[in-house]
Amino acid sequence: MNVNSLRDEVRFLFSGQGMPYEKVCLMVAAVVCIVLGLMLSSNFSHDARVVVIDLDNSAYSHELTSRIDASEYMKVTAVLNTPVDPSTLFYRDQAVAVIYFPRGLEKDRYTGAENHVGVFYDNTNTAQTSDIKIALNELIGLDNAAEQGDTGSTNDSISGTIGLADRNLFNPSGSNYNVEVQGFLFFFGSMFFTFATIGMVPRLRLSHQLDKILLEGTPWDILVRLVPYGACLAVSFVFGMAILRLLGDMTFSGSLLTFLFVQVFYVLTVGTMSVLFGWTAANPGIASSRMILFIPGGFIFGGPTGPISFYPDWVVAASHLFPLTWEFHFVRDIIARGAGFADISKEFGAFLLYMAVVLILFCAKFFSARRALLKRQAQDELHRQKMQQLSLEESAAAGQAE
Known part of the structure; x- marks a missing residue:
């Protein structure tokens, strides 16, 4: 019985129905030892x-x-x-x-x-x-x-x-509430927001709703579904910071309205990337494993785990591929340094360009999926007509034989 259970689980592991752990475990080991080892090779502020x-x-x-x-x-x-x-x-x-x-x-x-x-x-x-x-x-x-x-x-x-x-x-007492704890708040909040949204398209596909959206709707019909999740994320950020402020000694030097305004764009960007990365997954479970591709990198290289001055310039530049890196830039400027919107306008403008690229890629994926669906339906219709014609010919031949 135990042997049958083991054989059944091994068969499931390599079936592609769940997370491809046999590949993920090797990829994680390679990334941690090679890529992160190279990026984190410096342990002092260089230049x-x-x-x-x-x-x-x-x-x-x-x-x-x-x-x-x-x-x-x-x-x-x-x-x-x-x-x-x-x-x-x-x-x-x-x-x-x-x-x-x-x-x-x-x-x-x-x-x-x-x-x-x-x-x-x-x-x-x-x-x-x-x-x-x-x-x-x-x-x-x-x-x-x-x-x-x-x-x-x-x-x-x-x-x-x-x-x-x-x-x-900005943090004269060196409090962990202003660095590590605050960093974990935005990291885990973004991570579970991704878990909640990355399986959206596979879920719609399994429930047979995706085809209708692709044929009759627009990309916005998918993105609008992010609104309740994004609202929950923004509320959780404010709730968490309130706890850190009341029970700890976190400083909030800027404007809450400026912070919330920026979060609207951050949530839309992360949500769009989440849906985009999970699009091709067979089911929501497989999609969840793809969170690691674009969330943790921002936490590692965005500043809360290690000083940005420790990293080479090319690592700092590459870290902006991760949305959480931008979030930590805004957190440091607005929350810690008290910057106003005019003070962060240059960084915010660059983030809007980043968001525009993400939205363009999402729209391209949406319309590509629509074309693929139309092509598949045309092929199915052609196949149906051929089968119908073949059936008519067989019926006619049978009538002649009688």
């Missing part, structure tokens, strides 16, 4: 983007800027010579740190007066700034040591005149 606000605009501040840019941990992407609100320079992940050189820095350095270089860190991910902090402290320490050597001082107790005054922005 993290840094913006310099240089109000001193002196030879000394230019020299410090060059030293910072020469560090393997930092890359100076912009130098500004006018006062700017540092928090605005972090929108769209443009920078990991902003370095502020005050007026009179060069003068104070050579006269021995005390002064400080200001540093503002983006603490939306506490791990991304650790290497930068060490590098900046070493740079200033070596500079002060060199200055003591130039003055000929032999008193080891003399400290440097230039120090660092740093400040952690």
